[in-house]
Structures are given as structure tokens and as C-alpha cells.
Amino acid sequence: MICRQRPTTIAMKLKVILMLSLATFGAVSFIGSVSLAHAQAQVQVSMSLNDAVTIPAFVEKDLSAARVVGQSRLTMFFFKIYDATLYAPLGQFDKNKPFALSLAYLRDFDGADIAERSVDEMQDLGYTNNEQLTRWLVQMEQAFPNIAKGDVLTGMVDEQQHTQFYFNGEATYKISDPLFTQAFFAIWLDDNTSQPKMLKQLLGQSK
Numbered sequence: 001m002i003c004r005q006r007p008t009t010i011a012m013k014l015k016v017i018l019m020l021s022l023a024t025f026g027a028v029s030f031i032g033s034v035s036l037a038h039a040q041a042q043v044q045v046s047m048s049l050n051d052a053v054t055i056p057a058f059v060e061k062d063l064s065a066a067r068v069v070g071q072s073r074l075t076m077f078f079f080k081i082y083d084a085t086l087y088a089p090l091g092q093f094d095k096n097k098p099f100a101l102s103l104a105y106l107r108d109f110d111g112a113d114i115a116e117r118s119v120d121e122m123q124d125l126g127y128t129n130n131e132q133l134t135r136w137l138v139q140m141e142q143a144f145p146n147i148a149k150g151d152v153l154t155g156m157v158d159e160q161q162h163t164q165f166y167f168n169g170e171a172t173y174k175i176s177d178p179l180f181t182q183a184f185f186a187i188w189l190d191d192n193t194s195q196p197k198m199l200k201q202l203l204g205q206s207k
Contacts (some may be wrong), residue, residue: 029097058099058169059087061157064102067091072201080106084188086202095182095189096161101202102154108199109147115140124194136180143173157181 053068060066064128066087074081083106090098119137127133143165144153154166161178163185164171186193193199200206 025174053085055087055189056102056154058166059102059154059156062158062164063089063098063100064089065089069093069099070202070204072198074198084202085196086189091204093189095185096154096192098099098158100156101185101188102152104152105147105149107149111144112141114144114147114153118184119188121194122183125183125190125192126198127183132179135141136175136177136183139173139180143175145172155184157185181204 048124051089053071055066055068058093067090069088069091071083071085073083083104085102085104086093086099087148088094089097093099118140119133122133122136145167147153152166152168154169156164156166158164160176161181162174162176163181164174188195188202189199191199197206
């Protein structure tokens with residue numbers, strides 16, 4: 001595994017976290033105690049796509065003709081974790097083309113914890129190269145600041161499949177590795193995600 005000791009695996013998706021989270025978003029201590037991988041998170045739609053949704057200025061700037069594809073809310077044991085919104089050109093999502101995924105947090109979080117939980121999720125999805133995961137962990141720790149309720153983290157994918165992260169609309173760190181982009185967004189958007197209901201809602205296939 002990664003050359004670093006991590007807190008007890010959380011139960012959530014973001015396998016601990018990720019769905020980043022985990023009640024985690026409930027309390028850093030609670031987060032570190034449950035295993036997101038084995039706990040079933042209750043996913044709820046956060047907003048109706050029939051309602052007008054304002055596209056963030058930085059998303060409109062870097063993502064041509066950006067439209068909302070779908071939205072969902074992640075909750076864990078009655079704790080609200082975050083609201084997720086998927087954007088794509090004209091609302092047509094294609095994982096091989098530019099898109100953006102925003103997470104509006106509903107609880108406080110530690111940035112390093114989000115990074116570690118993300119690695120857990122990637123491992124569960126079959127990404128097991130330790131050297132690679134360790135490198136990605138270090139990069140994500142630079143990309144993810146500590147989170148307070150109301151903060152928004154966004155990952156924007158470009159034509160080269162590179163990922164630019166934003167914190168409350170401000171660019172933080174760019175990871176120019178297509179394989180990272182594939183592994184990271186698989187946490188939410190892969191058919192084998194630990195949150196299949198959330199996947200359907202983000203893709204606009206379920207309300």
C-alpha cells in the first residue's frame with residue numbers, strides 16, 4: 001500500500017470519503033472511523049434540474065458551452081456530506097472529453113483526509129500501483145485545502161485529460177496525468193463506483 005500510515009478506512013464512498021466523505025463530513029474523527037467502502041451511503045438528489053442553475057463563471061470560462069448534466073447529494077448516516085454537480089459542454093457528458101465535477105461541502109473537512117480517502121477509492125477500483133498512488137497522494141494534498149462548510153472543490157478536465165483543481169473558483173493545482181484523471185473521476189463516474197445511485201443522478205438518468 002502507500003508508504004504512509006492512514007487513519008482507519010472509512011465507510012463511505014469516497015471510501016472513506018469520497019464520496020469523499022463520509023459522514024466525514026461529519027466529523028474528522030467520525031470520518032476516520034468508518035469505512036466508506038463497506039458502509040452504504042444514502043444518496044439523494046440535491047436539486048431539481050428543472051430549476052434554473054447558475055453556471056459558475058470559472059466553469060463557463062474554461063468549459064465551452066457548459067451545462068449541468070446532473071446533480072446529487074451524498075449523505076451518510078443522516079449526515080449531509082456534499083452536493084455534487086457534473087458539468088459538460090451542452091450537458092452531454094463524455095469521459096474522454098472536457099467536463100467538470102464540483103463538490104459543495106456541507107461539513108468541515110481536512111484536505112489531507114480527502115486526499116487519502118481518494119486513494120482508498122482508487123485502490124478499490126483496481127488502481128494498485130503503489131508508486132503511482134503515492135505520487136497522486138502528494139499531488140492531491142497540494143490540490144485540496146482544508147474544507148469548511150460551504151466551500152466548493154471542483155475538478156476540471158481539459159482536452160488533454162489533465163485535471164485542474166479549483167477551490168471556491170480559484171485554481172489551486174493542476175495534475176497533468178491522464179491516468180490520474182481516469183482514476184480520480186472514476187470514484188464518481190465509473191460503472192464500478194461504490195455509489196451507483198449517485199452515478200445515475202450525476203448522469204441525469206435518475207431523479
